[in-house]
Amino acid sequence: MGSRTRISHGVPLAPMTTLGLGGLASVLVDLQDSADFPEFVELARACPGDPVCLGSGSNVLVSDLGCDSPVLRLNNRGLRIGPRDTDGRVLVEVQAGHLLTDLVETAIAEGLSGMEMLVGIPGTVGATPIQNVGAYGQEVSDTLVEVRAWDWALGRHVTLGARECGLGHRNSVIKRSRRWTLLSLVFALYRSALSTPVTYRAVADVLGVRVGGRVPLAEAADAVFTVRRRKGMVIGCSETDRRSVGSVFLSPEVSPADAERLRARDAPVSSFPDGSTRVSASWLIQQAGFELNSTIVDGVRISSLHYTLVADEGASAAAFRDAIEIVLQRVLRCSGVRLTPEIDFLGTWRPAGGLGAPV
Template identity: 65%
Template sequence: MRVTHGLPLAGKTTLGMGGPAAVFADLQDLADFPEFVALTEAFPGAPTCLGAGSNVLVADVGCSSPVLRMDTRGVRFVGEAADGRTLVEVQAGHPLSDLVDTTVDHGLTGMEMLTGIPGTVGATPVQNVGAYGQEISDVLVEVTAWDWTARRRVTLDAAACGLAHRSSVFKGSSRWTLLTLVFALRKSALGAPLTYRMVAEQLDMPVGSRVPPAEAAQAVLAVRRRKGMVLGCSDADRRTVGSVFFSPEVTPAQARRLQDEGASLNRFPDGSTRVSASWLMRRAGFALGSPVAEGVRVSHLHHTLVADEGASAAGFTEAIGVVVQRVLERTGIHLTPEIDFLGDWPQEGASCFCGEPRQGSPKGRRFATE
């Protein structure tokens, strides 16, 4: 484990902004985790966990609590579940993209639609990562974690993780640091049904068709690249966190109205109907590439926010607030940011935490993320 004091966190995130960490620990071997636990005893409260930094906005003043970067790697096939699915144990710091490739190479289905999503495996239960019809809740069996309240290692089954639409007991909480995860995947020549039109069209197949997991993954990756939702696919839009906002749930009446307006609506495993946040941004008049706040604009490829030279965390939160307000005024739908806010946030700059106009939040609020 490498420990650094006052390390700037901007370079550890895909947005490339934010202040320093009072203490930054880079953990590559889980056997060294007790050393990090001992290190934190000199600080009040729980530390913050950081993985690949692809869903994080760090406060301009940085973070006064210790920051742990999970860089542990490793995938093990550990047997079969009662239903015949293959059990796979993964270190929390392992890149999700690498895990998806590994499972596809082994002819396993359950994660192929998650290809191209940046970040670590440990981040996936935090907001029940999902895309194009698959979610982590479909395949998660259990996690091992360090409980900072009880100060001991615990094992939580999937039910105890409280997985919901882009949410879990871990989201917005610094109580747990995820260490390892176990997934159950099915050996199959064909992957999950293609439930999203864009992916089906990429394969020139009707919606509902099934293709080998590798073909489905290639199609998803092509769709994501066209939308600028793969890191490194667009140099101009490289400072990004991907989707900034949750796709908001809508009522049946709202769904009918939005459908008449040509909105992109999808049904999710929790039974909800949700409208695309990017469609709402477009409907509210945000043009591709248009500026929203100093150093922050809409991507050239997709309706999401990206950062340019001169951007700051305060400016990014301002841009979030502008989008939330205008979308609400133009569509009547309320957007909520899905990114994690890390560090010590001032009262006046925290309006975007809940997506509400200028209500503020407690000083020093910190969110944990993998």
């Protein structure tokens, strides 16, 4: 492969994830330049199993048994900001391995609006359309123009428009398939000194403005960062809750009847951009009787700051998966609503409860 691409065998994956759990990768390829990707294709074809891509490991649980499929770490970085087009947009082309935090900071520094509410979200840019990353009123679907990817079914490079990606609430056609590996992305931002409208009351309260108001880009980002830190949703912000993936569960979609029933219990039920109606997963977990900082299984507990799961010393990937199942089942019994894990399961897993079959 290219001189900046490294191939390793029997590599521990746990240190490459924010949970710090999991076994070995049989083959790990660290790709620094997407120009070398065709050589990875040849390697992958010679290995058992479909290749998997690991970004910053901030939304993944690696099996204790490790991963027999070839694991690709995309570290291709860089971005290019184009001129303003006839629609007033500024197209920004970004390599898939570029860190999302760096992209957001660059956009703010360049006076480009559309991503300022995504501040503090870990991971690579290439991971963002896979589950339509979003927070505090902004989603990747708001700005994504297209992705450039390798299509394993067709055996060639392809370009998918945002509509073809099927972006929904933390979902996409890319997430539901192993068909594509994303190599670069194009976003459309706008020249503006002001943020998009502030739609979340917690952020508006920090800023001291009304919901719907607009503020300087950096001020909006600072306010979002403040809210995220309070909830323990910034990597490294809490010494006690360091080993986390943020939200373990999606906010589940509910029917109109369930929405009415839950609203009668003062549940935070909201309408989302994809047309769905959803209830807060954190609220459901709290209502099921789980307490902050309470142990679920050995080594896994509810965070001390937010109703999500974190790992402690002595945890295993199997224990973390068991904790997910325990929370899922108790919430179902107490509310009649089934939670869905947002986290990605990577590697070889023994069959378990109602979580399905992770890859």
